[in-house]
Amino acid sequence: MRINVLQHTPNEGPGSIKTWADEHGDxxxxxxxxxxxxxxTSDETDMLVILGGPMSPNDDLDWIKKERVLIQELLDQNKPIIGACFGGQQIAKTLGYNILDAPHKEVGWAPVYLKDKTISSIPEKLIALHWHEQMFEIPDGAKLLFSSDLVKNQGFLYKDNVVGLQFHFEPEEDNVREIAVNDSEYPLEANDLHQTGEEIIAYGVPKENKEVMFKILNYITKRR
Known part of the structure; x- marks a missing residue:
């Protein structure tokens, strides 16, 4: 399987998604x-991964619009897609839904709660990395997958092959350090989780996050 990844900023890489792909020989x-x-192109894509970034799908930039053309083509072809943060927002925007300012800016580690059990064996509560101040509307026909204490719309499952997450399950230890040291000012600006970059790094990545990411990827690719 050929997995194509759209990376939008140097400090937000694919993390455990790459580990999963390597284990399957993709x-x-x-x-x-x-x-x-x-x-x-859509023809050379068996699965699409859309990562996060500091931009918004609402920005009037040609490359952001071209991404959504690609996403729409893959939706039409029923190919697996997963998006994190900006990536999840891009999927929702492609489906015709709004990207809004979230009621709270979340930067740091905080719980998310499972709202739908279609993907089996996911714990009811997980600690995820948040790094956002916008959120997506949940598309019609999609299932609300996760919520947090501060922002309801944290994840959705569309059909059985598309997942959009507002937070991050994919970072491993080195990825968290890379995100935090390069964007260290962002957590200090009106952050409702009240965590500094140093505190975010020190927390460490919960081991179950990688396991859950693998379960989500297996589900949307029918490797289950």
């Missing part, structure tokens, strides 16, 4: 559309 290609202006 081809793994990482694109940087903001930097190089290049996207894969």
């Amino acid at each position: 081809e793994f290609y990482v694109y940087h559309p903001e930097t190089f202006g290049k996207l894969p």
